[in-house]
Amino acid sequence: MCGILVHRVNGEVVEIRGNPEDPVTQGRMCPKGVSGIMQLYDPNRVNTPLKRTNSQKGIGVDPRWVEISWDEALDTIVEKLKKIKEEDPRKLLVTTSVTDRELGVLLPMFATAFGSNNHWEAGTGPCGDAQHLLAGGAYGSQVVVPDLNYCNYLISFGCNPGSSAYFQAVSMGWRLAEARVRGMRHVVVDPLLSPAAAKADEWIPIRPGTDAVFALAILNILLNDLKIYDTEHLKLYTNGPYLINTKGYYLRDRETGKPLIWDAVEQRSKVYDDAIKDFALEGEYTVDGIVGRPAFSLLREHVKKFTPELASEITTVPVETVCRIAQEYGNAARVGSTIIIDGKELPYRPVSVIYYKGAEAHKTAVANCIAFQLLAEVVGARAVPGAVLGLSRCLGYPGTDSHVQEITPGPDGFLTNKVCSCWPLAEPKKPESMSLQDLITTAVTTSPMFALTMREPDKWKIPYKIEMNLHSGANYISGRFDPNLAAEVFKDMFQVSFTIFLDETTDFSDIVLPDTCFLEEDAFEFGKLQHRLPPMSEQWSYHTKQRVVESRFERRHAAEVLLELAQRVIPDEYNLCLNSSLNLKEPYKLKPGRKYTWEEIIDCRYKSLFAPDRGIEWFRKNAVLNWPRKVEEIYWKPFNKARVWIYYEHFKPIADAISRIVSEHGLPELDLSDFQPLPEWRPCHEGEPADYDLLMIWRRDILHTQKFTYEDPWLDEVSKISPYVFAIAINAGTARRKGIKDGDWVELTSASTNNSVRARAKLTEGIHPEAVAISGGGGHWAKGMPIAKGKGALFEWLVSMTINDINVPSLCLDWCVKIKLSKVKGGQE
């Protein structure tokens, strides 16, 4: 996704460097980008189509591959697809990963055109499920980042900003570095001295899984003790003044059905968008005999129970620290101040709070995350200079309507954004898709429910079974939860994989198709702009991916292969689907039934998006298309009168509907307690045996964002520079108590799966005494990746996946894993 330039000599790649014209990276690179050369030349890549000859499938079972021709492979697949299409197209599943950007978009389109909505984005274990849900609601963008140009005080919970993780890795890296030099204070709340924490001004080690209590205590101090909150913002841009009845629902106007507020000047209720003199945020009012209180006063009341003392007891953070951070944060927010940028006077809130997987991967993910979200919201630190920004407003490429994203007030006055927003939420329906996202409509990103629904579709009243899986990129066997469960679910279907390596997941495939790597293929930018562009960058940017070297052996670009499959199975539907999904416009719309090459489609896309002279040829020559950005696109809040939630009333009707459907159809019982309008914290696990006394945490190393990076020999070598990458980090004091020395082999056993993993111990002072950390992505066992094999340990062996491990509203998997730590006697080599 970062702009690169590739130097080629005699048809071979000899250098990859950053493209200085890319405003996102400014020509900078990360180790993973540089190491792409080794991925290209890896002799372990798949070179020809392969067919499985061993009908047994299982972890560690040799598929006994034999090479076949492309014709044989495609004929087999087409035959299978046609059969399924005739029987029930819903029997087709597509599994994708964010790392394979083309197929991540094209495969779901294929499924939709085919007639199936079973799309599993399976390669995104560490994705921010609840975070995306809430950010989509408040920012109209799933991705939010702090405004590092102006922010003076940043608190991050369970994420790793500025250290090649989090979003827009390279850009965040240099922007945060500059902010550090500028004097921005960065406070990192994390059980581990993560790369971000090591560079931060303050590291607050916290007991795993309790971040929300810390946030709620700060919220309590801000709202009830210090009384620091942005009244103006709460009144105009949130549902703080909306009246809530005793059952927790809005008081609505009888005629219009709109939520009511109380006008403090006229002393009477009005609908929220009426002419209002002053919104009441406090008090208790009776409208038509029903008692209602403003949502804000409920919130203030609600957080009172989270005293600093209670927080300290739960989180192990000293009371003084909690109070000091609250005070510092409140002061830094400068509520009421303004700043002039480009001649426009804007609210100035130089504080940000960001959070991600580490803080949310709990049973109560959504209720937890509301706490983090509200920290920024109550001081008005949203989409204004210095505050948290989401890339949600774009006025489009000049002269066209491409990339236009506008924020508008939707139903009940709340923020909607057509391109990237989950609001208003869809009405829950009886499940049709294996993801259950049609029942649980609040789950906006990726669902792990496939593991349960596919195993027992009858139980979930889904009237078909998955028979075929088109798979690309995602290493789901080892990438989401207990591999044994994934193996059990996926062993009985016909699986076709587009892949460059034979990994743990392709060991379950029936046919493997050799894909090209990113240096061997053409593509347009598939990701949403929000994933790549930092909201505060001065320019919009769109770039292309072009082939640098011809693909060798019999490797073929998966997009082209998929196109051929579509043309043989669903020629009309696929072209129509591409037309709408790729925003193709006349005269560049694809004609149903006609065959197009991949390059023609790219050309049509570019010309539709930009201009007739901005086709593939232009992009091949220029690579990047930049256009300037306006202040009102970056700091859009003052320009769009849309409200966001501080009281998540909308969860209540959704929960009611789900509960009704569950009982009507006899679906398995779901824990709907997290559909609550106000933030909450509940402990993760209880009742494990006493020797399971440590909590496992998943850490992300700078070098390994994905699983396949372990196969790269350069990254492998530089990983060894750090003692933490392939080892298990244990608090030195804890280890001493358990008689474990630095470099010992240790075994971790999970209380929830009973599986164990082994790795060397790395004793460190930089981790909470009750936590143990594994780097994500390791523990490979596939023979097809010899460099990766045996390095590190796989966290997912320890993560169980049952209906009780799921946070229902976001379908976020609980990663609070209680483990037992023991020394391996005699070691292991």
Place this chain on the structure above:
Amino acid sequence: MKAKDMFPKLAANVVSPWRSTEWAERKGLLEVVAFFASGVAGGAWLVSLYFYESGLLISLLIGLIVGGGGHLLVLGRPLRFWRMIVRPQSSWVSRGLIGIGIFSLAGILYLIPLYFSGMPWTASTPFGNAMLVLSVVGAIWMFTYSGFAFSFARGIASWNTPVLPLLHIVCGLRGGSGLLLLIISISGSTVFEKLQIANFWAVVASAILVGVYLAWMNGSGINTKRSALIMIYGKESVAFYLGVVAVGMVIPLVWGAIGFTAPLSLVASGTIGAATVIGNFFIHYSVARSGIYLPFVSQTQRLRLSKEVI
């Protein structure tokens, strides 16, 4: 995966000192052997000239093969060794190799008429005398240069002292006398009392110098003190106590002292010789292994860091 692969060359050495593998581990040990051998050979040549000419040939062979050969073997490109000889102004290693060359060449030319008759020159002709003088210069050079080679390394504080060249000189002499004692006892000829006495006092001198060296390390700042600790407390202390002290000093001194009162048997005198030579190696080894580089974060920076953290 082995532990050493997990933590390569420089890992985790920011605030703690680190050791270069060059003269201390694996192939680098050959370098220590070469220093040791050339020193012993040089010493033995001198002592042999004075006491017992039959020791000359073995001294020469040890100096040439183990000393010179060892130095060449550690080279990445042994065939280019001539490049080191043509630039004496450049470095102590170069000068050392030249010394070995002069010693070997002059030594061979001096020895040839002793073993083969009918040569155009004999040991007593002017040419023979010239060779003798040259070989003596080369021999002295061989146990002198190594000390300078060590003391020149600026980054390794514990080597950065004039004590080391002195120690190497004394070591050369004691090693030489030890080697000669060994040769004599093996060849079964008579015991040389004077040689035993010389060896005894050379060992005494080396013991004093090792003591001085330790004291100097202890008193010359944190980094040399660390080296001293490595030498006498850490894992390396086994080599020091067993190799340097027990074998290299206690045995030769005790037997040597006995030798003052009563004539020693050939075996006893051979034991003294062998122990002295072995001790010599371990003196070199201990010095090499305890040499550490300064940590990358200096003491002042550490103080600043600790203020920031606490």
Place this chain on the structure above:
Amino acid sequence: MRVGMVIDLKKCIGCRTCVTVCKAANFLPPGIEWANLLEQEFGKYPKVTRVIMPLLCMHCDDPPCVKACPTGASTKRLEDGIVTIDSTKCVGCGYCMIACPYGARYLHTRRMEYFPGQGLTPFEKFGEHKHPTGVVEKCDFCLSRVKEGLKPACVDACMVQARYFGDFDDPDSEVYQLIYKRGGYQIHPELDTNPSVYYLP
């Protein structure tokens, strides 16, 4: 002219881009890191920090390695102060490695493959001739790039833009100003080697 580098430790996050891009740009064989990075913890829980120290050849003004080199293979270029090794002259004695207080030098002992037992990749074959075995090698500030007026690969690639490259002799240069304003320091100034790599606190 005396070229040199300034590394801003406030910015550096230890991402190892410099290490990797150096490998790529100079076709370094396995196990050799001209640009290296050290990280170490410091302190006691919960008051802990991690020290991150990127390292490379310091291109000292008074380089001990050049003085130690018995063959004249290591030299300091007069025109820009870059310390280079002539691999046709080096005998691989390793004395320079002993002399260097910064651990910047590597002896390339034998040809190794990035994919052991699977042969050299086309990329490695392309750069094979740049790394003869049996000789010592080290960072040369990407001499071939500097000659073209470019900056070293690690400076261009550094993800957090923590590396600056320029002329130390020019008081108006960015590097000079940074050292002056932010109190840049060298590693081991007490050794009087006067390195051309400065660190900003």
